[in-house]
Amino acid sequence: MTRRVQIFALIALTSVAAIWGASFVLMKDALAGQSVDDFLATRFIIATVLLIIIQPQSLTQISPEMVKKGFALGLFLGSGYLFQTIGLHLTTAATTGFLTGLYVVFTPILGALVLKSHVTRNEWIGVVMATVGLALLSFKGFTIGVGELSVLLSALFFALHILGLGRWSEKFPTYPLTVVQLGTIAILTSALAIVDKGYEPPNTNQEWKATIFTAILATSVAFLIQTWSQSKMDATVVAVVLTLEVVFAALFAVIAGQETLTVKATFGGTLIFAAMLLMQVRQNPKASSAVNQ
Numbered sequence: 001m002t003r004r005v006q007i008f009a010l011i012a013l014t015s016v017a018a019i020w021g022a023s024f025v026l027m028k029d030a031l032a033g034q035s036v037d038d039f040l041a042t043r044f045i046i047a048t049v050l051l052i053i054i055q056p057q058s059l060t061q062i063s064p065e066m067v068k069k070g071f072a073l074g075l076f077l078g079s080g081y082l083f084q085t086i087g088l089h090l091t092t093a094a095t096t097g098f099l100t101g102l103y104v105v106f107t108p109i110l111g112a113l114v115l116k117s118h119v120t121r122n123e124w125i126g127v128v129m130a131t132v133g134l135a136l137l138s139f140k141g142f143t144i145g146v147g148e149l150s151v152l153l154s155a156l157f158f159a160l161h162i163l164g165l166g167r168w169s170e171k172f173p174t175y176p177l178t179v180v181q182l183g184t185i186a187i188l189t190s191a192l193a194i195v196d197k198g199y200e201p202p203n204t205n206q207e208w209k210a211t212i213f214t215a216i217l218a219t220s221v222a223f224l225i226q227t228w229s230q231s232k233m234d235a236t237v238v239a240v241v242l243t244l245e246v247v248f249a250a251l252f253a254v255i256a257g258q259e260t261l262t263v264k265a266t267f268g269g270t271l272i273f274a275a276m277l278l279m280q281v282r283q284n285p286k287a288s289s290a291v292n293q
Contacts (some may be wrong), residue, residue, distance in 0.1 A: 013229040014244060016222045021248025023218040024097045025256045027088055030210035033203045036085045037193035039211060040078075042201060044186035046215035051179050051224075058176040069168045070177055073161055074184025080157035081185065082192075083150045090147030092258060097249025098133075098269050099151040105130045105275060106159035115163065122278055130275035136268030178223055246273060 030039050052059065062070075080103075088096045105127050111117035144152075169177065193199040202208045226242075250269060254261060 070180030
């Protein structure tokens with residue numbers, strides 16, 4: 001592999017982190033006049049259909065076992081997106097970006113509890129650092145708001161998705177497994193939207209633009225770029241690059257005028273960012289390669 005290809009892969013993966021960071025800001029516009037269920041249903045329907053159009057032959061590779069595992073992964077990932085989007089509706093874009101990144105903290109903890117994985121000293125130090133950073137960033141007095149709790153719950157589900165994907169990704173081809181996961185989310189969110197108040201598509205051009213951006217760039221394209229980049233880069237490098245998502249989330253929020261970064265919030269976010277870096281450089285490469293929000 002040439003150095004040029006490695007550099008291109010690094011740039012491509014950084015663009016994914018930037019896209020995901022920007023999506024936190026744009027989702028504010030997408031949620032302005034539509035429900036969380038409607039937004040997620042539209043987003044994942046578009047994303048799934050696009051993947052099928054790009055590579056329709058991938059459908060022939062889907063097996064019953066892949067459907068079973070893919071459904072579980074889609075349930076974890078869909079729950080993560082659902083609670084993340086609810087939280088974004090109730091809190092700020094930068095806070096949502098930072099707290100979502102705590103899946104990096106939850107992953108080794110759940111791995112130790114559920115899969116009996118070994119947790120290193122650096123990983124426990126990272127947990128403490130991230131917890132302190134969370135307190136500085138999100139505590140309102142001695143309580144945490146509903147929005148922050150919702151985003152934390154989303155991070156928990158994202159961690160479950162990472163662990164599950166880490167165990168099952170080697171058994172199935174990446175592309176059709178991704179289609180099954182995104183398709184599962186599309187079906188579940190559509191069902192929730194219909195049961196709730198009936199599905200309604202975006203109402204305004206602004207909402208459509210934000211939804212299409214998150215569906216195509218932040219979901220379909222981002223997943224494809226990440227999959228390709230990870231075939232060219234070391235898993236640890238991939239994990240570190242993807243933590244730039246939280247930095248881009250805060251940056252774009254400030255540019256959009258949604259945020260004013262205080263010293264306290266900046267220090268808290270820096271601690272969380274440092275915790276993610278510390279834990280990722282020590283994390284099992286297989287688990288690191290599964291990071292994808």
